[in-house]
Amino acid sequence: DVKVTQSSRYLVKRTGEKVFLECVQDMDHENMFWYRQDPGLGLRLIYFSYDVKMKEKGDIPEGYSVSREKKERFSLILESASTNQTSMYLCASSLGASFTYEQYFGPGTRLTVT
Amino acid sequence: GNSVTQMEGPVTLSEEAFLTINCTYTATGYPSLFWYVQYPGEGLQLLLKATKADDKGSNKGFEATYRKETTSFHLEKGSVQVSDSAVYFCATTGNQFYFGTGTSLTVIP
Numbered sequence: 001d002v003k004v005t006q007s008s009r010y011l012v013k014r015t016g017e018k019v020f021l022e023c024v025q026d027m028d029h030e031n032m033f034w035y036r037q038d039p040g041l042g043l044r045l046i047y048f049s050y051d052v053k054m055k056e057k058g059d060i061p062e063g064y065s066v067s068r069e070k071k072e073r074f075s076l077i078l079e080s081a082s083t084n085q086t087s088m089y090l091c092a093s094s095l096g097a098s099f100t101y102e103q104y105f106g107p108g109t110r111l112t113v114t
Numbered sequence: 115g116n117s118v119t120q121m122e123g124p125v126t127l128s129e130e131a132f133l134t135i136n137c138t139y140t141a142t143g144y145p146s147l148f149w150y151v152q153y154p155g156e157g158l159q160l161l162l163k164a165t166k167a168d169d170k171g172s173n174k175g176f177e178a179t180y181r182k183e184t185t186s187f188h189l190e191k192g193s194v195q196v197s198d199s200a201v202y203f204c205a206t207t208g209n210q211f212y213f214g215t216g217t218s219l220t221v222i223p
Binding site for chain 2: 090
């Protein structure tokens with residue numbers, strides 16, 4: 001069965017902290033994605049990666065960075081967390097090098113920055 | 115870029131009622147179309163998809179038909195259950211995945 005896991009379901013961090021969100025997929029997918037989900041705004045793409053060590057900015061990359069050292073793992077990094085980064089963060093993966101394939105999502109990490 | 119527009123919610127229905135959630139898309143080329151569902155506290159799950167015009171996707175009693183002439187991909191179910199209460203997202207492809215803002219459905223017994 002297809003599986004995307006995220007390191008934490010709930011996370012509380014203080015303003016200015018460096019935050020790491022981890023995502024692992026076991027499907028040997030090429031593409032991996034990080035989204036944030038906010039009420040009324042739907043899903044917004046932060047970054048995606050189509051191969052190991054490759055990354056592309058999405059619609060809202062400011063304040064975030066990513067790392068993909070292994071094919072199965074994609075990390076989202078908040079360099080200095082701020083309260084406006086309080087959100088639900090969703091990781092996804094898909095097969096292939098294009099966007100025509102369906103995406104498989106993890107359960108999400110609800111991050112609160114105080 | 116491509117985009118989808120889906121009907122605003124929230125939608126509240128009684129059990130066994132008929133469900134329609136409208137979705138229209140704007141796209142160049144021949145995008146794929148998807149419906150995802152998000153149950154409370156969980157990530158998104160693929161519900162159904164269609165990859166070309168006139169394709170019908172179906173799963174768990176839900177259906178949607180890819181209509182190129184009306185640029186639509188409306189989600190339907192003949193008889194909803196309480197367990198269908200969730201948020202439903204329409205999505206299309208292009209340079210990236212484009213999601214609608216979601217439609218919240220509550221089914222009451």
